[in-house]
Amino acid sequence: MSVIVEAFDESNWAGSSLQFSHASGRSVTVRSGDATVQLIALFAGRALEQCPNLKDDNLCGIYEERPLVCRIYPMEINPFIPLVKEKKACPPEAWQSDDVICTDGRADSTMEALIHQSRQADRDDAATKVAICAALGLNVAGWKDDALVVYFPERARLLEAIDRAGDGSALASETQWRVRVDKPSLRNRLTHAAIELADNEPAHYIFHEL
């Protein structure tokens, strides 16, 4: 499992107000220095080559219990990511069916309900996921759209942190977060906003500038 933590705030937001509203809805307000920032924690399976649930016959081994993200595929949880089939891993024959997945920006009603459920779960779980990060001792985030900060917690520690996190409200608000930014111009901007920055030094996470 990898954990990606990203921070942002309204005064440094470059996108539209609708995009800010969407991002805020799936974030938690946390302290950083003398400021507050919005924080999003993303938990992603480490299925870099293929999903461990994919069987030798190329069928899903947990099809009836597969997660929401699989049920809405190839649609996106993020409404601002367009469906571009060239960017999907589907084989060409998957796009040759006559089934209509989406038209005029709307999916069919079953798919639409699943997408709604998926987005709501994303919002409902925001505080718990940040609290799990706090229970793991993570306190450095990347700045949204500037860089990724990625952690790879051990499975046993992650399970213990999930137990400790509870509903997330207390742990999420207690942690003082720092932001890892290497670009001098952005560092200056965030410093002026009283946001605490992490040092540019070797760390226990992967730092990947976008």
Ligand code: SF4
């Ligand atoms: S549907 Fe989801 S869980 Fe099943 S094999 Fe595909 S990626 Fe894995």
